Amino acid sequence: MYPASQVPSAVPQMQFTARRVKGERYSAVKTLRKQDPYINFELPPRRIDGDTSGKSAPRTITFNGARHMHDSAPFELWDPCENDFRYPTEKELSWIMNTYHAIAVDIAFPVLVVETHTPPDPVPLTVGCVLTHFLKPGTDIPPRPMWANAVHLSNPRLRDPAVESGTLLGAYANPSVKEMMAIVDALKTLCNFKAVNFIRPHIVVELKEDRQYEKRSLPGIVAGRPTLYHQSERDYWQTRDTPYGKERAIQPDPEKQIQDDTSYLDHDDGRLCPGVRVSSGPLTNSGNRAAVSMSSTSGVVLRHGSLERLTLADHGFPTTTEVYRPDTDGVIIGEITHRLPALDIALAKLWNPFRYTNTRYFEAPVPIRLLRHSEFGSEWCELDGMTTGVVFLLRQYDRICERTDDDPLNEVDGTRRIVWQPQFVFECVGPTTGKGIIDGICGAPIVTEAGGVAGFFHQAERPMVFVRCLGYNN
Structure with missing residues (x-):
């Protein structure tokens, strides 16, 4: 259980629990990543409840995240004594070149870029425990550190x-x-x-x-x-050039659905779960017809006593409080009762008899509890969006940005105070660069292997994903 006293201050005091139950998508979104051989990765085995041996999750935790199950490099490029990355030796570089038939290897820590005409099958997410992008030779690679104009x-x-x-x-x-x-x-x-x-x-x-x-x-x-x-x-x-995008655009088969609009109410036990498609209503709160209906990915159910609320992407419901599933031709499953614009989170009350469970999240880890900023390190996370299927993310950087306080009670002489909001900056690997694909991930929970929810998908400048921290103490 997640103690109410420890719930991040920016989120209402609620809690949720989960156990691991297998879930499955019933659409082509599940295999979208297999359309591009450069991101055709496999998922690691899930840790089984009660198993503390680590044998069911063969991944070695390092400073820079984790060794992916298909990372067979006989070395690590992080030096714990120097607390820094180290360049590969001539022998190690030769191993990378020969193993992946590389035309070139770009070493720009904390990332490696391997250019090859024959990406491995399946693709490892790391080489030597360092996040690695496999690219077609000739793809534009932006400089690191990132370019700045002043x-x-x-x-x-x-x-x-x-x-x-x-x-x-x-x-x-x-x-x-x-x-x-x-x-x-x-x-x-x-x-x-x-x-x-x-x-x-x-x-x-x-x-x-x-x-x-x-x-x-x-x-x-x-x-x-x-x-x-x-x-x-x-x-x-x-203002940065979009890296890796030109060669990564996935064009789904037009005969197949780009979005997973399966009615999961008719499958398995009839319960919805994180990662399903939700849509804003056809009418605005004033009763007029909405100019557009937006679709996004559902989050998790938070619980406080007998009160339950479903998290959604706030910007996905700009003019309406009604929540439809899977689209406006479907059914209303709930209504938004509270908004947290600073976190881009809306909280919705689910209507009976619709049921929602956190005990499965398709191919991503099951969400168990919310994480504060201080509880989350540089580790691999996953999300499973209704337009992408599973996507891997690694916290690479941090950001703190200025914003206007949303609370009108904090106004001074009619001016709202300026506050600073910390964000995680993730680098993602997955089918997120095709036209229209990334738009529907918003609202999807980003979950660690241990089930911690680091935040919810909010904004991306590919391949970077920006996630607003749920809770923090100065």
């Missing part, structure tokens, strides 16, 4: 502004919320910015456009990390 502002000779607070980050350490806020406070006195990205081992600060800066006028080292600056009207991640 690098001329950085001056590594200026004093590190985070020194006074004692904040010092390791090159590949995950910053705590307290450390991120200390860096925000230190930078506030020097520049106007809207977000800070912790792109291991660097920091990229997104500057607002309301101020001009002299060349080399901002610190090039913050909290011990090399720091770059980016100044644009658009978010930093939106």
Whole structure:
């Protein structure tokens, strides 16, 4: 059980429990990844309840996540003594080239890119415990660290502004919320910015456009990390070239369904589960016909005493509170009673006799409890969306961004206060680059192998996925 006292403060005090039960999709979405040989991965065996031997989940946990079941590299590229990645030896690099018939290997930690005409079958998610993308030769590969357009502002000779607070980050350490806020406070006195990205081992600060800066006028080292600056009207991640997308576009068979609109009420035990298709209603709250009906992926049922609510993507129900399943030609399964726009979460009351269970999540791990920011490290997660099937995600970076407080009670002289919201930045591997495919994942829970829910799919700039933290303490 998830103690009510430990539920993240941003989410109503609810809890949910689960046991592992096999689920199955009844549509072509389940095998969508097999249409592209470069992402044709297999799923690891699920851990069986009560099994503590680890034999049913043959994956080695390392700093950078986990060794995938088909990662056969006889080495690891993370050096625990130096607390840093290490470059492969000549022998290890030769092993990678020969094993995967590689034309080229791009080493840009925390990621490897292997260019090959013959991707392995099945594809491993890691090589030497490092997330690896297999690409067709000639695919554009963006530079790492990520490009920033105002690098001329950085001056590594200026004093590190985070020194006074004692904040010092390791090159590949995950910053705590307290450390991120200390860096925000230190930078506030020097520049106007809207977000800070912790792109291991660097920091990229997104500057607002309301101020001009002299060349080399901002610190090039913050909290011990090399720091770059980016100044644009658009978010930093939106101005980058989309990596890996050109060769990854999956074109589903037009004769088959792109979305899983199966009526699972007619299958198995007649209960719905995380990952099914839900749609907004045909009418607005005022009774007028909605301009468009939106479809997304359902989340988890939260429970507090006798009160139960289903999580949904808030932006998927912009003008209506009615929740349809699987579309507006189907049936109403519930009604939204509460919205948390800061988390992009809506909570819906399910109508009887519709039943919903957290005890299965198709091919993804069963969700067991919500995770705070401090409870989640760099580990592999999975989601199973109604347009993608299962997708793997690895927390690579962190981000903290400015937003306006949604609570009108916090207004001062008619102006709402500015708050800072931490986010996880995941790198994903799966069928997420075809036209219209990624749009329907919103709302899907992102779950660790142990069943922890790190958040819900909200926004993506492929292959990066941004997830708002459910709860945190400074």
